[in-house]
Every structure is written in structure tokens, then in C-alpha cells.
Amino acid sequence: MSSNNPFGPFDFEQLKKMLEQLGLGDASQLNLEDLLAQVSRMGQAGGGAMFGMTNADRDPDAAWRTTLAAARQIAAEAGGDPELTPPERAAVVDTERLAQSWLSAVTSFQETGRPARAITRGAWLEETGDGWRAVVEPIINGIAEALQRGAAAGATEETDPLTQMLAPMLRSSASLIYRDRLKRELGRVAGDVLTGTEIGFNLLGSSDVVMIPSNVAAFTRDLDASDNDVVLYLLVREAARQRLFHNVGWLAPQLSALLGHFAREITIDFDALSENFRPENLTELSLEDVIAVGESVRGSFFQPASTDTQVEILERLEVLLALVEGWVSHVSSRATAPWMPNAPQLDEVIHRRRASASPVTSVFKELLGLDLHPRLLRDAKNLWAAVEHHRGPEGRDAVWGHPDLLPVRTDLADPLAFAAQGHEEAREDDLDAELRKLLGN
Template sequence: MSSNNPFGPFDFEQLRKMLEQLGLGDADQLNLEDLMTQVSKMSQSGLMFGMTNADKDPEAAWRTTLTAAKAIVAEGGDPALRADELSAVVDAERLAQSWLTPVTSFAETGRPARATTRSGWLDETGEGWRATIEPIIDGLADALERGTALEGDDELAPMAHMMAPMLRTSASLIYRDRLKRELAAVAGDVLTGTELGINLLGTSDVLLVPANVAELTRDLDAPETDVVLYLLLREAARQRLFHAVGWLSPQLSALLAHFSREITIDFDAIASQFRPEEMTGFSLEDVVKVGESVKGSFFRPTRTQAQVEILERLEVLLALVEGWVDHVVAQAAGPWMPHAAQLEEVMGRRRASASPVNTVFAELLGLDLRPRLVRDAKNLWAAVQHSRGQEGRDAVWGHPDLLPTSSDLGDPLAFAAGGLQDGPVEDDLDAELRRLLGE
């Protein structure tokens, strides 16, 4: 080995050990000095994998990802809004608000109702997605970089150090390729601004995507005008809730962020796809192929205790939101809309389906949120209203510690009869969420 190698000598067994730990191929056929020179050039190059300096800027990278998602949407068709669609949304939302006002103590938001295209929905929710997703990208990259650290092996540290930036950049590229496809799929499926159950809009506007509604109504035995009105009832109710309950959206975001910090990356599944001996001229397309070759998710299926608790909180909180919407909308639409029960059943089947709206968090966060609790939540809100009245039902949203738990969803009558708790009960997760929310 050349004496001018600044990293010191590696013997063959050490090299073999490192390659096996990184899943990087057969050491027998590699020249160590050539390999280190090659990896060093790749890790230091400003044009690694065809990336420019702009691509490495988070702002530019996000714009590029969103633009790529919109391009995929355009390929699948994204009809322009018609004047009659715009006016129909405004008129139907006015009627929906008049039906909602008598059945909830939460007031209108005062924000306008709007229609948008599929690409427009991506623009509207782009910053919300970014706030949710970028911590995942950073966590994925950090985990892969840590995976190359080879703790306790000082002899192998120089090579691991050189591999780390390469894998970090690769992780971001792989994930963003998957991200653009998932965002495009959701944009082609989502019906309203907050159908995901989380308000990514950053406003309280009531938003409808007519192109996707038209796809939904194609096989329904109900007038499209009824479907539009019913969806606007749901969206307006959900936005009233988010607007009136100031802690709700930040709590959901804090739970997602906390879950993200606990993610365990399947390092072996990704790192084993990279072969240093084949990396001369490695392109962006090659990196994307590596991502596509990783079976399933990047995330290990194992759950930490913290993740289990967060997942339960998220499931219950999202179920309470959707159950409240189901309950309130049923009351609002029942006296006026003959197809209300049928449309509620359609929404229930949609929640239970494997549509992009329902699978996006599993694909992007490894977070499998199931809709099984929504019906229980609807029954609970009905029981609370029966016991405490409409004002008492909505007052339960006054503080997160006063909300029903998963066990309460299994026994709604007991919760409804129990009244409000004497005071908040806080555990370690509550304390952490308060810290995240700056309380």
C-alpha cells in the first residue's frame, strides 16, 4: 500500500469486516487504495449523483420535489376549474354552514369556500407537508450516517467517514423520489382540504377538489350535487373544529414529530444495495433504482414503547376528530338530505380502503393509522351529547387531557356518565408534548 495514504494502513481482514458490516460486497476483488480514492471523490464532489449545489439547498430541494409531484399529477390529468364548479362550491358551502350552526357550538371560521385543482391542492398543502416530512428526511439521513459509524472500530473509521456523506445524500434522494410519487397519488385521490384528518393547509378555508369528487361520484347512486354538499358539510365541520380547538393541530403535529424521532431505519436494506466497486459514474437514476429495490418501507417494523404510545394517541385523536365529524354531520344532514346515510356509509368504506389518502402515512412515516376506532368515537360523541347536551359534548375538546382514551372508546356510556375529570392527568408523553408545543 502506498505510504502517502493519509488514513493509515488497513489489513485485509479489517477491510473484509468493514464491507460485511456495511453490506458493501465482496472484499476479495477490491483494491483498497482505489476504493478509498473512489469513495473520497464521490463524497467530496459537488456534482455527486448529478446533483448541483442548488439541489443540496433544502428550500430548492423541496421546490424540486413538489414540482416533480405536480408533473406526475399533470401526466395523469388535472382538469382546469370551471366557472360553474367554483360557484357551486360557494353556494353549497353556504347551505352546509347553515345546517351545521344549529348542531355544534363551534362557530364558522369566517374563511371562504374554494375549489382547487389536484396541483392546486399540492400547492395549498405544500408547506404543511414540508413541516411534516422534512424531519423524516433528516432522520433517515442521520440514521444512515450513524449506520456507517462502526462504533468502537477506530481502524475502520476513515472509510466509514467517507461513506457517510454519500449514504446521507442517497437517503435523501431515495426518499424524495418516493415522496413525490406518494404526494402525487394523494393529490389524485383526496376530496377536500383536510380529508387526511390533519390540517396541512395552514388556513381554515373550506377546500374541495372537484376533479376527484367527480371520480368518486361516477359509481355512486346519488346526485353529484348531494355528494358535493355532503363533502362540504364534512369539511366545514372539520375546519370549525380545528379553528375552535387551538391546541388540536399543534398536538397532531407534535405527535407526528415525536413519532419521527423514534423511527428505526432499516439500514441494512438500503446500504446492502450500494456496491462501491460499481459506483464510478453513479447517477441519480441509479440511486433511485436502489430505492426501488428496497422491499417495502425504509422503516423497521419493530416499535419502541414510545412509538406504541404515540401511535395509540394518534389513532385515538384522529378517530375522535372523524367520529365527531360523522356525528355532527349526521345530525346536520339527516333532516334535509335523503342520501345522507348512504353517503356516510360510502365515507366509511373509503376510510377502510387502501386508497392513497389512507396509506400515505404508512408509506412515508411507517405509521399505520387504522380507522377501526371511528365508529366507536361516533357512538361516544352521541352518548356524551345525550348525557351532557351539545355544549357539554363540544366542551370535551377544551383540553387534550379531558379527551376520551382508547379504553373510553370501548365503553362510551361510562365516559358520558362520568362527567369531566377533576383535573388533568399528565404522563411522560404529555410532558414531552408540552415541551414540543412550547407550553
């Protein structure tokens, strides 16, 4: 029997274990014809959507639109998504103008020239949709590759036909589970995010300073500060972050390239899937049964970063995001110090929010298995303060002129040495070279 398996063989012992976990009985006692017959019956009697192409496989655009629509519904059901009133829109525009005037006094980065906007939760999802899709579709598309990478070379020609039937089943099942998680996480983060780029990445596709008033209202409900002060402080931070992304042309592509590279290195924990995939009656298996597995494997869907490449990418993302947020915090503190006596308290509120397990801070862990810790943020803020002390505001901002000039993790531990010495020499390694290829540089 010749093999034409496009997915690669399973290790036969792993295959037998998986079949038993799927409810097929003692696979070691079944011959190939029996196994093929049982799998075929599964495909004909309710599990057919898992064999071959799903709707998402046939029309990825339609699948993405469905995912976003489901996320919008989840966000709306969690707390409503009221239409914005003209006064709410005008308040964001007017407050942002004040925030920009304060920022212009403390940074050499110019305004984006785009008007500020108040938007709804649903609008935030729509405007970040393409950005999210670019982040997560490599994972969805890579699930089949993860299956193939995880397969051992111990299969024989006899097991290839069975492998060919089972691989699409697991691929489609894992894709369905991930899409279900995706809509839930996007719905949660849309109901939590306060400003357009609070997650640390600019997925908006524009340089607009945007705020989600309904989420801000929920956030300020229990704070011991006036709503106006909180809105102003949040807009100072958002405007600073957008100035940084707008003026540092390589920053957003570098973050996207690192995310894409990390996504390609992801390994799926198929043991976690198979251990939870035990329906009562396989002949009545439904999509709802498959989706339910997603809830039972939350937190264990992705295997932790383990390869040297994954760990290195994770560390670079941590440092780069810490440098972004540290710069935003430092510049925002400098901008508000002369005008807002309670700015230090508001900065502490934001720091605690970033250190908490809110949807905004946990979304990348849930969707990519990317666990970014906030411990470096204070070090990064101190570093930018030290650089400004030694070189002034323009010298501080000039560090963003090229990625090779940026501090590395060891510099965050000794910011005064970095600020005094400059570290202007280029430092490039193999991962830098690969990222340069991805960015077309």
C-alpha cells in the first residue's frame, strides 16, 4: 500500500493512545480495516464537518467576519455597547487637544495630525480586525503544521490511510476550538480596553487617538479620582503612544514581525486536546461537542515556549513592549507633572491595571500562549528618565532612531550605565538578520 499522506505520519503508539481516548476502544486489538470502518462511520454520522474542509477552510474571509460578529455580540452582552452622544464625542476631541499641547512641551515627536475619536466597543473590534487577523491567522493555519511537526517517523505504509483520515479531523477540531476561544477573548478585550492601543500594539491600522467611553466609564466607577482627570490622563498616554508609533516607522512592523515569528514557532498541546475529547457517543458528535473542548483546555492549549528561538523572541517582545510602555509612562508623567497634582496616583493605577489579569493584559497569553510580564515596566521608565537626564528630551527620543540603538534586557537592569555610555554601537545577531528579511530591510 503506497503512501500519499499530505500531513505526515503519526507515531503509531501515539495514534493508538489517541484512538482509545477518542472512544474507539482498545486500538491494539483492531485491525486496519476495523479502524477505517469506525472512522468512516464517525464522518458519516455527525462528525463529518471535522473530516476534510470546514466552512472556515473554504472561505476564510467569511469565517473571520463570523468571528468578529460573534465577538461583538459577546462584548455587547457583557455590558452593552451604547451609541455615542455628540457631547461624548466632543469631550474626547477637546480633551485630546489639551493632552497634545502638554506632550508637545516634553517630546520631540510630532503629533500625528489625525483627529481624536470616541468609538464604541464594536467599532474598536472592526478597526482592529485586520490587525488581529494578521496576528492569529498564522496560528490557525499553523495548526495542521503543528500536527505534522509533532508526528514521529515511526509509522508504516499500513498506517498511512488511517493517518490521512484522522489528521484532518484533529486539524479541523483544533481550528474550531481556537476560533471559539478567539471570539471569546476578542469579546472580552473589547469590553475592557480603554484606548485604541492600550494592549501595547497598534492594531488599528491608523494613527488616530481613540477612546472607548463606555469602558472608561466602567473603569472610573470605583476610582478615587474625577472622571475628567482620568479621561485626560488616559488620553495623554494614548496620544504619547500614538506619537511614538507614528514617528518611529520601524516600531509597529518590528512588533508584528516578532509576533509572526513567535506564532510560527508555536506548538499545540494536542495531548491536552485528546485527553478532553471524550464524547459519550461518537456517532452523534456535533460541532458543539468539539467547541466544548475549548473550555476544558483553557490555559493548556499551547505548550509553553521551550525552544531557544521561542525564548529569545519572547524576551525581545518583553523588552520592546516594556520600552514602549516605559517611554509612554515617563513622557506622560513629564507632561502632566506641572498641571495634575494627582498624576502620580493615576500612574500607579495604570501600573496596577497592567499588572493585573485583566483581558487587556492577558489576551496575548490566551491567544498565543505569550506570557508577557509587567516586571520590566518600572525599569524601562527609570531608564528613559536616566537617558533624558544625561542627553535631554531630544537625545532620549533619538534612541528610537534605529532598533540597534535600543537598550537590551541587561541595560534595563543598569539604566544609568546605558544612559551615560550611550551604547550607540550596532548589535546584530541571527534573529536580527531574520527580522530584517521579514521587514524587507
